């Protein structure tokens with residue numbers, strides 16, 4: 001099969017478009033013939049590497065993908081060759097206490113497709129059968145692949161962990177990233193009032209088109225927590241979605257008494273100082289999560305299929321041009337998800 005892979009960490013030049021043996025599905029596994037892969041920030045971090053990451057080389061990146069069942073391994077029931085599927089990249093073992101309790105994203109032997117396991121920048125990929133979800137007739141693979149990881153992550157954070165309720169106020173720190181655009185839509189669907197802090201008029205226009213109620217341009221308003229405070233009638237908001245990290249001090253200031261700070265990542269930096277007085281004096285809860293459960297995945301994908309939630313699509317590149325696609329992602333110029341056509 002054709003695949004994009006690398007043998008060592010590094011810049012864009014370590015990515016090679018080349019031939020690689022088509023894998024064979026083992027017990028409980030399915031071989032998927034991919035039509036589309038979608039990029040995530042994770043792909044860049046896996047390529048550049050971090051202390052302690054252990055990959056089996058050559059490594060194939062890519063968490064998101066959609067296509068059709070090409071073959072099933074021993075013991076797999078309920079799947080036929082040719083069925084169109086989207087992949088849930090969150091790989092739980094299915095056997096540990098966390099998995100059996102329905103919290104497969106807390107699995108004791110947790111893996112993410114494309115992170116430590118060979119991923120979707122390829123013509124074929126192997127995944128456990130439980131990680132497949134059927135595409136309805138006519139629903140495009142590209143939209144499904146682009147939606148999967150980011151909507152899954154945002155749903156778990158806002159709804160399952162954050163317990164967001166209709167009528168609450170939500171601040172999303174960041175206007176255009178995949179998880180943020182998903183969070184804006186999920187919060188609106190839930191019946192919340194949504195504030196968005198963004199870095200440019202373009203990105204805020206995107207947030208507005210998704211239903212955001214209050215737009216704050218941080219290039220104009222450096223101390224955006226003050227603006228949130230004023231706009232919310234000097235109350236602050238119920239929920240802050242902060243996947244930037246270094247913005248936590250401002251997020252604390254933006255939260256109402258009893259507010260929840262939700263986080264699934266740190267695109268701006270992982271280490272920062274916290275003023276504990278905000279946490280206790282405002283009765284704040286900090287709620288972290290990573291990816292989502294099998295139940296979250298089917299719930300959110302059904303809303304995607306029904307058109308109630310929509311992934312924002314940026315450019316589409318042929319698989320062979322994965323380095324150019326990653327370059328665009330690295331530049332931050334994209335508005336929505338970048339995809340690879342396979």
Ligand SMILES: [Zn+2]
Pocket residue numbers: 092093094095096097098099100104106107108109
């Ligand atoms: Zn497990």
